[in-house]
Amino acid sequence: MRALPLGARIYVLCAVFTAAVCAAPVLRPQAAVPWATVVLLAAVYAAGARGTRAPWPEWYSPVLLAGAFLLPPAAAALVAVPGALLAPVERRPAGVRRIWHAAQQAVAVWAAARTFGALGGRAALDAVPAPGAPGFPSALAAATAAALVLCLAVIVLECGVLVSAERHSPRAAWRGRVLGSLVPHLVHGPAGLAMAVLWHSPYGPPAALLVLLPMYVSACVFALYHRERGAHQATIRALVQAVDIKDRYTRGHSERVGRASAMIARELGMRGDRLEALRIAGILHDVGKLGVPTRILRKNGPLTPEERRIIELHPEYGHEMVRGIGFLGEARAAILHHHERLDGTGYPYGLAGTQIPEFARVVAVADAFDAMTSTRTYRRGRPVATAVEELKRCAGSHFDPRMVRAFSRALDRHGWHAAVTADAAGEERGNAPADPSRALPEPAVAATRGGSAAARPDTTDGAP
Amino acid sequence: MTAGRDPADERRARDESAAGHIARGRAHRPPARGPLRRPGTRETTAPAGARGVPGPAGPADTAGSTDATPGAGPPGSRADRTAARRFTDPLDRLAGRHIRAVGRSRRGGIRGAAEGERRTGALTVAAVYGAAGALAVVALGWTEWHGVREPEAALAFGVLIAVGEAIRCADVPPALPRASGEHEQRGEPAPVAAAGALGYALLGHLDGQPTTHGVLQVVTVVVAASLAGMVPRLALGCPADPGHTARRVLTVAFAATCFQPLHHTGRLTSWFGQGAATVGYLLALLALTALCDAVLAAALARARTGWPYVPLLRDELWALPGVGSAICATGVVMALGVAVAGLGALPVLSVPLLLIQYAFRRYAGIRATYRQTIASLARSTEIAGYTPAGHARTVAGLSRAVGRELGLSEPALTVLEYAALMHDIGQLSLVDPVPAGATEPLPGAEQRRIALLGGAVVRQTGVPAEVAVIVERQADPYRDQPLTARIVRAVNAYTELATAPAAGPDGPAGTAGAAPLHALERLRLATARDFDPAVVEALATVLSSPVRGRSPLRTRG
Incomplete structure (x- = not known):
């Protein structure tokens, strides 16, 4: 446990003070607070926050919005407090984090309730049951605006604490947050309004709480989706480790080639799915070695021409293996052609120039680089600079000069960390399904988290 | 699914013959030959010339690969x-x-049992389809004769159901790759349509006035909207699912029969009043409806596949607490929400179900990919010649x-x-x-x-x-x-x-x-x-x- 920076402490204290000021009017004697509603909503919110571990979307946040629509702002601010105080906290210091979350949400809900009232939502909500009055549409508009205000308030406060306590840069803290939480809140606003309308109606709270059930189910399905995705990434790693079983010399090679391929791809301006596919292509490029007899792979000493020919079949075996995996797309071509050379002397097909798919040209550079720099039992690895020189010398005959240039730029910018994540990850993973943040799309995680240094601690240490 | 043959099947067949092509190079050779088991395999997998696919399966291979399959x-x-x-x-x-x-x-024994099974299956299908069809015809005639009550509600719910039916095509990809065996789609493929139909069956008030549409009008609207929603799907080449429509008609008719007459005669109000107790009754009614639907679905699945009934029913029931409960809850909320806030609330209330559908689509996609990857991993021993x-x-x-x-x-x-x-x-x-x-x-x-x-x-x-x-x-x-x-x-x-x-x-x-x-x-x-x-x-x-x-x-x- 480490002490919080002074700035963070002041910031949290300010937030708590603001929240207290927001909620203070409930204590005034003339405030007519419907305490039953407050208690019931707070209990539901606490149950939701406490009882589920679905990370996204927070299905119970319509409760907060319903509170903001139904209650006076000061009372609405109280709805979030018990839930935030009871919610499980993953990192320490837990106490401070709980208090911070309670203050943050109280202030945000108060702002949303204020917005709703200012836009005339409360009057429209009261007019909803009256036939002929345009109650529902105008209440819907106000509700959407209030949901957006809630979303923005949460994000702004969160950015503040990231900057003051975790020392993120403001831009890094802000980036990627708004779009990610805008869509859920656009759904939660109308859901909260539906809850509020039904709560007001003769059918009362039981009907209102039914609105939450579909939200809960969708959160469950999303959680299921994320679990399955993590499992899938673990399976791809398992494919690689099946190669490691047979060929112990190249341990970690696949992982590093994947990383180098992703570096080149980013330098070439690829983003999103293509970057990811290229990374996986790099990781899986040698999967066809499964088809090569173990005796040949583990042979010490020079290979006979016959044995060499058998080893040269591995791109085709690899392609055969991954052919059934639909999402790989271009990555499959990279696996088949990563040993082609630009002048047409490579294998398996002897393609030349632009006949070789782009992905394969990238993976070829990454593969050659790692083969040169990594230390095997029979020789030491060469220094990075020598390897780059060698790549540049062969550019044009073996490798695509564009890829070599991009790789050397990327190396200048980021450096090369030969530390292998596969070893560490493989050992610590054990029986549990893979930790999603450690699993394949590491650059994606780093990009969304912003702070790249904090997101990838495992690549910075222990480089020889 | 246009040419009657699943593209996934075709790809599978191609893959298998290719894998057989590679593996046959060594698997049938005597194991005593040591590490060099397949000289000459390179020639057989020779380039197909152009970049890209390595031209795996010659016709001889496709024919030859069947001899490796057991039985x-x-x-x-x-x-x-x-x-x-x-x-x-x-x-x-x-x-x-x-x-x-x-x-x-x-x-x-088997032949006798199989005959009996097949006859029972045909009977089940005929009974379900016949009942739904007869009900639909009667309802259409009755509505034609008496005219449509509260046409704006009928139109709004009808559009919702039709849209819900139409977007379900994207939900379940027709060519979901199958690693092996057959996979039955469980649960409701069109949650928005289902909730809309149930909500219309339970609609008791509109704009402060009691509604007067009866059971038969509910059936008419559901049938017409389901058929209308089917049109774009058929145009896109997705297969029609008549069993599903028949089930929808029967279950909605059941729910409406348990609600509308009681509501019209005023008994419901006298029993439960106008408050929370009504919500309880509606929920219980929809739970019962969902159970009936599960029983029907399992019976139809048995008639189609011939698998044992009890596990099928158990799988259907297991699928209920998830999407089924969300559909029932949304059905009740739709009926009550429209009663309170008017028809404008209908699209708002169906948003959570759309979210569920989206999530399920993502889930189905990643599951299919996952299955493919597992199958690839499994094939690694075959490629490796083990x-x-x-x-x-x-x-x-x-x-x-x-x-x-x-x-x-x-x-x-x-x-x-x-x-x-x-x-x-x-x-x-x-x-x-x-x-x-x-x-x-x-x-x-x-x-x-x-x-x-x-x-x-x-x-x-x-x-x-x-x-x-x-x-x-x-x-x-x-x-x-x-x-x-x-x-x-x-x-x-x-x-x-x-x-x-x-x-x-x-x-x-x-x-x-x-x-x-x-x-x-x-x-x-x-x-x-x-x-x-x-x-x-x-x-x-x-x-x-x-x-x-x-x-x-x-x-x-």
Whole structure:
């Protein structure tokens, strides 16, 4: 446990003070607070926050919005407090984090309730049951605006604490947050309004709480989706480790080639799915070695021409293996052609120039680089600079000069960390399904988290 | 699905023949040739010229790949006779007599049972379709005669149902790749339409006034909207699902019958008042409706596939708490919300269901990909030349069928399938392949060592831990195994024995058809320790069952 920076402490204290000021009017004697509603909503919110571990979307946040629509702002601010105080906290210091979350949400809900009232939502909500009055549409508009205000308030406060306590840069803290939480809140606003309308109606709270059930189910399905995705990434790693079983010399090679391929791809301006596919292509490029007899792979000493020919079949075996995996797309071509050379002397097909798919040209550079720099039992690895020189010398005959240039730029910018994540990850993973943040799309995680240094601690240490 | 053949199937067939192409280069060679088992394979996989696909499957291969599949000739009477002639040693003679006796009784019994089953299935389908059709005709006529009450509500709900039906096409991709066996789609594929239909059935008030539309108008609107929603799907080439529409009509009619008359006569108000108790009644009613729907769905699924009824019903019921509960809740909320806030609330209330549908789509996509990756991992032993081509897939399909025969639930079947796909993965760590990839003839300690190595690999794949347990325990005596591991062991042994080139060293020369029966008998004779008798009997039932969809061997022959 480490002490919080002074700035963070002041910031949290300010937030708590603001929240207290927001909620203070409930204590005034003339405030007519419907305490039953407050208690019931707070209990539901606490149950939701406490009882589920679905990370996204927070299905119970319509409760907060319903509170903001139904209650006076000061009372609405109280709805979030018990839930935030009871919610499980993953990192320490837990106490401070709980208090911070309670203050943050109280202030945000108060702002949303204020917005709703200012836009005339409360009057429209009261007019909803009256036939002929345009109650529902105008209440819907106000509700959407209030949901957006809630979303923005949460994000702004969160950015503040990231900057003051975790020392993120403001831009890094802000980036990627708004779009990610805008869509859920656009759904939660109308859901909260539906809850509020039904709560007001003769059918009362039981009907209102039914609105939450579909939200809960969708959160469950999303959680299921994320679990399955993590499992899938673990399976791809398992494919690689099946190669490691047979060929112990190249341990970690696949992982590093994947990383180098992703570096080149980013330098070439690829983003999103293509970057990811290229990374996986790099990781899986040698999967066809499964088809090569173990005796040949583990042979010490020079290979006979016959044995060499058998080893040269591995791109085709690899392609055969991954052919059934639909999402790989271009990555499959990279696996088949990563040993082609630009002048047409490579294998398996002897393609030349632009006949070789782009992905394969990238993976070829990454593969050659790692083969040169990594230390095997029979020789030491060469220094990075020598390897780059060698790549540049062969550019044009073996490798695509564009890829070599991009790789050397990327190396200048980021450096090369030969530390292998596969070893560490493989050992610590054990029986549990893979930790999603450690699993394949590491650059994606780093990009969304912003702070790249904090997101990838495992690549910075222990480089020889 | 335009040309009647699933593109996924086609791709699978192509893949298999390609894998067979590679593996045949070495798998059928004598294992004593040492590491250099396939000179000349390079020439056979020679470039297809252009970049891209390596032109895997020549026509000769496609024809040749079928001979590797087990049980190419289904166990029939001709095969019985052939088998009986060829048994020579006393054990085999005994086995032959036993087979003939079992075969005779089984053939008679199965044929009768299958006839009965098929007739019951046809009756079920006819009854459901007939009832729904008659109801629809009556309702249409009645509505035509009496006119539509509250047309704006009918129109709004009708549009919602039609849109919900139309967007379900995207929900379930028609060509979902299947690793093996058949996968039934569980749960409701069009949640928005279902909730809209239920909400209209339970609609009691509109703009402060009691509604007057009756049961038959509800049925009319649902039928018309479902048909309208079907049009874009048919235009896009998605298959129609008449069973689903029939179920929707019947369940909605049931819900409306339990609500509308009570509501019109005012009894509901006098019993429950105008408050929270009504919500309870509606919820209970929809829960009952969902149960009825599950019963109907299971009956229709049984009529279509011939699988046992109870596991099907259990799977349907298991699917209820998830999407089913969300649909019921949204149905109630729609009815009440429209009663309070007017028809404008309808789109707002259907948003959460759209979210669910989106989430399910993502989930289905990643699941399909995951399955493909597992299948690729499973094929690695085949590419590496340790096991014959298509072995993992065959064992997976047959294990699934046996598991279904034994009444396993759908999640358990998935676990079983993954385990069966990866059961040979431990062989990757062997320096030299086992002859023909058959682990069954090996000594027990060696089998267990391979199994443990396989379990270690499987544990890293992120599949449920039970899968790894099955793979690890596949070589144990059956009394120490979980049921799923018993299935994998028995099916694996059967497949290896049935596909071995000479049906084992002491058996007769393999004629198509003789090997499967011989293999089955060898399994029966080893039920004292190695194989669970119940599993072996289920396997025998699966293998000899003529009911469509049950025998994966039959579909491949």
